[in-house]
Amino acid sequence: MNWLKRKFALLVKMFEALKDKDYDRFKKLIRRWIFGMRFTDGLLFKIAIYTLLISLGYIYMYPMLYMVTNSFMTVSDIISVSIKWIPSRLNWENYRLVWTTINYPRALRDAIMLAGLPAISATVSSALIGYGFARYQFPFKRLLFVLMIMTFIVPPQITMLPMFRMYREYNLLGSVRAFIYPAILGQGLNGAIYILIFFSxxxxxxxxxxxSAQLDGAGPFKIFTRIAIPLAVPAIIIVFLFSFVWYYNETYLSGLFLRNSDLFTLPLRIERFFRDYTSIYPEGSQARELMQAAKLAGNILAILPLLILYFFTQRHFVESIDKTGITGE
Amino acid sequence: MRKVFERVGRFLDTRLMQPLRRLGQFLTHNKVLHVDHHRLRLFNRFNVPITNRRRESVIGLTFIFIWIVGYLIFALYPIFNTLYLSMFKVYFDAAEASGLRLEFQGINNYRAAFLSDPFFVQILIRYVLRLLLNVPVTIVFALVIAMLINQNIRGKGFWRTVFFFPVIISSGPVIGELMNQGATTLPSINDYRFIDLILANVGDFLANPIEALFNEILLVLWFAGIQILILLAGLQKIDKEVYEASMIDGASPWESFWKITLPSIMPLISISVVFTVVSMSVFSLNEVIVYIRNIILTESTPALTTGYGYSATLSWIYFVVMSLIILLFVGLISWRRKVTE
Incomplete structure (x- = not known):
C-alpha cells in the first residue's frame, strides 16, 4: 500500500509540474515514476514482475484448471469445438460414476490407512535417528551420515527385486506391513529427507x-521425549505431512507389493478401474468418449483428500523448508 | 475419573515398571556384565573404564541403532543382492529351497543389455539426453521463480502456495492421465512455429529431446516445486546489507546477481540439482523405470532376456548412469565455482 501511496504522490507532483510548465522537472518525475529510485521500485519493474508471476502461475495451474473444468463436461461438451474451458452445465455425472463404481468411501479409508500408518512410523523413527545424528558424537558418524544420504540416491528398482522376494518369503506382500517395516527402520520412502529435516x-x-536437564538428572531418552520432542513440533508436522503425501501418491512400489490383493492406493485403484472399463468398450464409442471426462473426475477424486489437507496445512508445507533448514546449514 | 487414573498409574508402576526395572538391574549387574558409574566389568575380570566420550558414543549409537538395522536389511542387502543376481539367469522354481533357480552368466547379462537388447540402450540414451536438458531448465525456472517471489511483492504466501501446489498432487496416474490428454503441453506454445524453426536448424540428435522438452514443459516445471522452496530459503538468508553496500559502490542489479546472489546460493543449487535428478529418475512414469518394471512383471517378454536377473542388470546400469549424471552436474557446478573464485 505504501508503494501505491508514494506513486500517487509522485503523480500529483507531476501534475503540479505540468501546471507550472516546468517540463524538465516533469520529465525527471516521469522517469522516476517508471524506473523508480533504484529500478526495483519503479513501475516498469513491478509490471514485469507481476506479468511474469501471473503467466508462470498460469502455466503451473493450467493442468489443474484443465482437470477441474473438463471433469464436469458431458460427452457433447468434449466433442464440441466451441467449448474449451467452461462446460455448458455443471454435470456431476462423471463424479457419480466414479464414486459409486469404486466405492469411494471404502477406497478412501484404505488409502488413508496405507499412507497414514507408514507416515506415522517414518515420523517416529526419523525423529529418533535425526536426534542421534544431531546430538551425539560416535565413531564412524560421518561415514554413516554419508551412507544415509546415499540411500536417497539409490533408485527403488535396485532394492526392489530382493525386497520383493524377502516380502514374499515372510508373507508381507499385499499387506500394509510391507510399507510399515521399512518406515519404522528409517528406510521408508524418501526416508533420508525426513532424517535430514530432523537432523537440522x-x-x-x-x-x-x-x-540443564541433564544436570537435573534426566537420562538421554527422557531428555529426548521431554525436551527435544516438544520443541520439534513443527518438524514433526512437516515430516508427517510430507511422508503422508508421498506415500499417498506412491504408485510404483505399491503397484508391485500390493499387486494381488484388494488393497490399493487411491490413484492406483482409479487407474485400475479405468483399465478394466476401457477394455469393455470399443475404440470410438460414446462410452469411450465419456471416459475422458470421467477419468479426470476420478483423478480429482483421487487427489481431493490431498487438496483438502493442503488447504488446511499449506502454511506448514510452504514454510517448512526454511523453518527446518533442510537447506543444509 | 481421577480414581481410575490413579489405579491405572499404580497398576503400571507395580505390575509393569517393577519387573522391567528388575530386568534392567539384572542385565547390568550380573557376573558377565557389571556396569558401575565409572567402569564396565566383563566376566568379573576385565575392567573397561567408562569415559564421557564412550558413554556418548553408546547413547548416540543406540539412537541410530534402528537406522543401522534398517540400512542393513532394506538398503545394503538388497543392493548387493541385486548385484549378485544381475550375473545370473534367474528362473522361478518352486522345487528349489529359495524358490529361484540360478544359472551363472558372468557379465553376459550386461553384454546383452548393451549389445542385443533392441530397446534398452535407446531408452537409456533418450533418458540421459532428456535429463541433461531438463535439469538445467528446471533449475533455471526454479531460480527465476524463487527470485520473483523473493521480491517485495504482494501476496507472497499466495504465490508460494501456487508454485508448491504440484508437489502435493503429482502422482503417477494423475500425471499419466494429464499427459494422455495433452494437458501437459501448453496449447499456445504449439501455435507459434518457433519450435519447428529450432527443429529444422539442429540435428535429430538434439532436436528430439528439445521437442520432448516442449511437449512436456509443464511436467518439467512441475518438478520444480521443492527446488523453488529450497532456493527461496537460501535467497532469504542472504544479508540485505550486502546488496546495499554493493549498490553504493555502483553495482547494477545485474552485476549483483552474478557477484552476490549466485555465489551465495551455489551450494543450494547443487542440492537442488541432486534432488531434481533423483526425483526425475525415480518418477514412476519414467521410460526406463517402466521398461525395467515390465521385465520384472514379465509383462513384456523379449525372448533374449532372462527376466529377474536381467532386470537386476538393467537396474544396476541405470543406477550407475544416474550417479554419473549427478556427479557430472555437481562437478560442473563446483568446477565453475573454483574458476570464478
Missing amino acids: FFRMIPKSLEE
Missing part, C-alpha cells in the same frame, strides 16, 4: 537446554 532441526535447538 535438532541441531538448531540450543544445547544448554538439554545440559
Whole structure:
C-alpha cells in the first residue's frame, strides 16, 4: 500500500509540474515514476514482475484448471469445438460414476490407512535417528551420515527385486506391513529427507537446554521425549505431512507389493478401474468418449483428500523448508 | 475419573515398571556384565573404564541403532543382492529351497543389455539426453521463480502456495492421465512455429529431446516445486546489507546477481540439482523405470532376456548412469565455482 501511496504522490507532483510548465522537472518525475529510485521500485519493474508471476502461475495451474473444468463436461461438451474451458452445465455425472463404481468411501479409508500408518512410523523413527545424528558424537558418524544420504540416491528398482522376494518369503506382500517395516527402520520412502529435516532441526535447538536437564538428572531418552520432542513440533508436522503425501501418491512400489490383493492406493485403484472399463468398450464409442471426462473426475477424486489437507496445512508445507533448514546449514 | 487414573498409574508402576526395572538391574549387574558409574566389568575380570566420550558414543549409537538395522536389511542387502543376481539367469522354481533357480552368466547379462537388447540402450540414451536438458531448465525456472517471489511483492504466501501446489498432487496416474490428454503441453506454445524453426536448424540428435522438452514443459516445471522452496530459503538468508553496500559502490542489479546472489546460493543449487535428478529418475512414469518394471512383471517378454536377473542388470546400469549424471552436474557446478573464485 505504501508503494501505491508514494506513486500517487509522485503523480500529483507531476501534475503540479505540468501546471507550472516546468517540463524538465516533469520529465525527471516521469522517469522516476517508471524506473523508480533504484529500478526495483519503479513501475516498469513491478509490471514485469507481476506479468511474469501471473503467466508462470498460469502455466503451473493450467493442468489443474484443465482437470477441474473438463471433469464436469458431458460427452457433447468434449466433442464440441466451441467449448474449451467452461462446460455448458455443471454435470456431476462423471463424479457419480466414479464414486459409486469404486466405492469411494471404502477406497478412501484404505488409502488413508496405507499412507497414514507408514507416515506415522517414518515420523517416529526419523525423529529418533535425526536426534542421534544431531546430538551425539560416535565413531564412524560421518561415514554413516554419508551412507544415509546415499540411500536417497539409490533408485527403488535396485532394492526392489530382493525386497520383493524377502516380502514374499515372510508373507508381507499385499499387506500394509510391507510399507510399515521399512518406515519404522528409517528406510521408508524418501526416508533420508525426513532424517535430514530432523537432523537440522535438532541441531538448531540450543544445547544448554538439554545440559540443564541433564544436570537435573534426566537420562538421554527422557531428555529426548521431554525436551527435544516438544520443541520439534513443527518438524514433526512437516515430516508427517510430507511422508503422508508421498506415500499417498506412491504408485510404483505399491503397484508391485500390493499387486494381488484388494488393497490399493487411491490413484492406483482409479487407474485400475479405468483399465478394466476401457477394455469393455470399443475404440470410438460414446462410452469411450465419456471416459475422458470421467477419468479426470476420478483423478480429482483421487487427489481431493490431498487438496483438502493442503488447504488446511499449506502454511506448514510452504514454510517448512526454511523453518527446518533442510537447506543444509 | 481421577480414581481410575490413579489405579491405572499404580497398576503400571507395580505390575509393569517393577519387573522391567528388575530386568534392567539384572542385565547390568550380573557376573558377565557389571556396569558401575565409572567402569564396565566383563566376566568379573576385565575392567573397561567408562569415559564421557564412550558413554556418548553408546547413547548416540543406540539412537541410530534402528537406522543401522534398517540400512542393513532394506538398503545394503538388497543392493548387493541385486548385484549378485544381475550375473545370473534367474528362473522361478518352486522345487528349489529359495524358490529361484540360478544359472551363472558372468557379465553376459550386461553384454546383452548393451549389445542385443533392441530397446534398452535407446531408452537409456533418450533418458540421459532428456535429463541433461531438463535439469538445467528446471533449475533455471526454479531460480527465476524463487527470485520473483523473493521480491517485495504482494501476496507472497499466495504465490508460494501456487508454485508448491504440484508437489502435493503429482502422482503417477494423475500425471499419466494429464499427459494422455495433452494437458501437459501448453496449447499456445504449439501455435507459434518457433519450435519447428529450432527443429529444422539442429540435428535429430538434439532436436528430439528439445521437442520432448516442449511437449512436456509443464511436467518439467512441475518438478520444480521443492527446488523453488529450497532456493527461496537460501535467497532469504542472504544479508540485505550486502546488496546495499554493493549498490553504493555502483553495482547494477545485474552485476549483483552474478557477484552476490549466485555465489551465495551455489551450494543450494547443487542440492537442488541432486534432488531434481533423483526425483526425475525415480518418477514412476519414467521410460526406463517402466521398461525395467515390465521385465520384472514379465509383462513384456523379449525372448533374449532372462527376466529377474536381467532386470537386476538393467537396474544396476541405470543406477550407475544416474550417479554419473549427478556427479557430472555437481562437478560442473563446483568446477565453475573454483574458476570464478
